[in-house]
Amino acid sequence: MMGAGKVLRGFGFVCLVLWSMGGELRAQAGKLIRIVNSNRVTGTRDVSYLGGNVVFEHEGARMYCDSAVRYLNSNVIKAFGNIRLNQGDTLTMTAHAMEYDGNTRVARAKGDVVLRDPEMTLTTQRLELDRNINTAYYTTGGTITNDENVLKSQIGMYYAGPRMFSFKKNVELLNPRYRMECDTLQYFTTSRVAHFIGPTHIYSDSGQIYCENGRYNTVTDEAMFNHNAVVKQKNIELRGDSLYYHQRLEIGYSRGNIAITDTAEKFTVYGQEGVYKGKGDEVVTVTGRPLFLSYSEPDTLYISGDTIRTVKVDSSGHRQMYVYRDMRLYRKDLQGKADSLYYTSADSAFHLYGRPVLWSDTTQITGGLISITMSGNQPDSLFVFENAFILAIESDTFYNQIRGRDLKGNFEDRKLSKVLVIGNGQTVYYVKEEDGTFIGVNRADCSNLLILFAENKVKEIKFITKPDSRLIPLGMETDEDVRLKNFENRFGEKPELYQFKDLMISAP
Known part of the structure; x- marks a missing residue:
């Protein structure tokens, strides 16, 4: 039988081992x-x-x-x-x-929980603070105040190291200058920069912004937006694959499938790169196969070129538009081409520079400068300065021609109705019998002429001063008789609608 001393010594050894193990376990646990x-x-x-x-x-x-x-x-x-x-x-x-x-x-804290660091204050009803990774987490709704910014969300995680919040569900950022609403937001309390993912709306007194990915600097009011970005400022709407916008300075840059719309003037400019400057004259510049569409007309007006720029010139909203290099325009009743175009909404006038040419059905108009004024969104007056020339197709081989120093024309029902030639007037006009048979060509020189049109064809020529004219029987005419100086058939350059629609394929 084991002695009592041995039993006590064995029991003491066991207790010592258990006590040592318990201490190790507590040390391992914390x-x-x-x-x-x-x-x-x-x-x-x-x-x-x-x-x-x-x-x-x-x-x-x-x-x-x-x-x-x-x-x-x-x-x-x-x-x-x-x-x-x-x-x-x-x-x-x-x-x-x-x-x-x-x-x-x-x-784990509850009941009017307030978490503070030097940059922010967080209030919520329940909060879990993990000191191992320096994070705080809530799921019952919380509000963060950071200087002038107030952020609210249903779920939030605070990372104390980088001083960054990650918000989810019903996220709202309030600032004296704007309000932001989104589903997911990361906010850095030191830099006060917000990164957002998913549908995001930003509202301010001057406009609103929508995007699905981007960042916003709440100090400088600078933003970079990606994926379906839209900025609405006053009457201007900017869209693009990516978009930078400085709200305080009202400056925006967009890239990739952009669209800039003026809802007051009812036009949209498409392209690949765009710049918007809102303060002052409010300038919009678009490059990268730009296309201008005016949807205030009975028929849509299309204008393309290498660069399109619009400028608001006064408080009434009047705009000027400039189209540089290889300008082309198309409307159902009127087409044109030139190196450059200038338009002002104050007098609704288009001015074409650099080998300008206009076509209306079978009539071609060329000159040094061509201007068209609009009335009620329809062509009203035509002015051609320096080497004015009208070429009208009479048949596959015959062309009626009118040239002079300058000319002034008028439209009725969107068709050329009359033209006054001013200075150095000359005409080539094919004469027909009542049955339509050509009998000759009338060649005339007269200082000033008045030409009347019907259905875009020459109906009558009136000589204001005594002309020097002769009727040449058909077959007796020479090339010099039937080709006035500066004769140039440019109908092969006439823009077609499909060319403009090709530019719209990549439009948003």
Whole structure:
């Protein structure tokens, strides 16, 4: 039979081993929470009830409360009333109640929770603070105040290291100058830059912005938007694959399948790159196969070129438009081509420069400068300066011609009705019998002429001064008789509608 001494020595050894193992387990689980102060302590060693000016500490964090329950074995404290947690000199949290786990270093607070650092203040009803990775997480809705910015969301995660919030669900950013609404947002409290993913709306007094990916600097009011970006500023709407916008300076840059629309003037400019400057004259510049569409006309007006620029010139909203290099225009009743075009909405006039040419059905008009004024969105007057020339197709081989120094014309029902030739007038006019048989060509020189048209064809020529004319029988004419100086058949250059629609294939 084993002696009593041996039994006691064996029992003591077992206790020593168990005590050592328990210490190792506690060390592996986490450092014990240390009670710094409590006015009252009751309970057992495992479960202690603390009351009155309770202060406890754990690995660099000090916590205060009115009362608490300490669970020694699990290394957990449940605190109640006037909770305050200080981590270093940068992070503070207050609440009505909190459970702190010393093993996981996680605090779960509830009841009017307020988390503060030097850059922001977070308020919510429930918050989980993980001291291991310096994050705070809520799912019950929260509000963050950062200088003049107020952010709200249903779900939020705060990363104390980079001082960054990640928000999800019903996200709203409020600023004295604008309001932002989105589904997912990352916000850096130091730089005050917001990154958003998913449908995002930004509203301000001057306009609104929509996009599905981008970032916004709330300090400088600069933004970069991607994917279905739309900026609406006053009466201007900008769209593009990517878009930069400075809201304070009212400057925007867009790239990739852009569209800039003026809802007041009722036009849209498509292209691949665009620049918008809102302050002052409000300038819009588009390059990259740009296309201008005016949808205020009975028939849509298409204009293309290498560069299209519009400028608002006064408070009434009047605009000027410039089209540079290889300008082409198309409308059902009128087509044109020139190196450049200038348009002003104040007098509704188009001016074509650089080998300009206009076509209306079977009539071609050329000169040094061509101007057309509009009335009620229809052609009203025509002015051609320097080397004015009208070429009208009479048959496959015959062309009626009118030339002079300048000319002035008028339209009726969107068709050329009469033309006054001013200075150095000359004509070539094919004469027909009543049955339509050609009998000859009338060749005349006269200082000033008046030509009447019917259905875009020459109906009658009136000589204002005495002409020098002769009728040449058909077959007796020479090339010099039937080809006036500066004769040039440019009908092969006439723009077609499909050419403009090709430019719209990539339009948003």
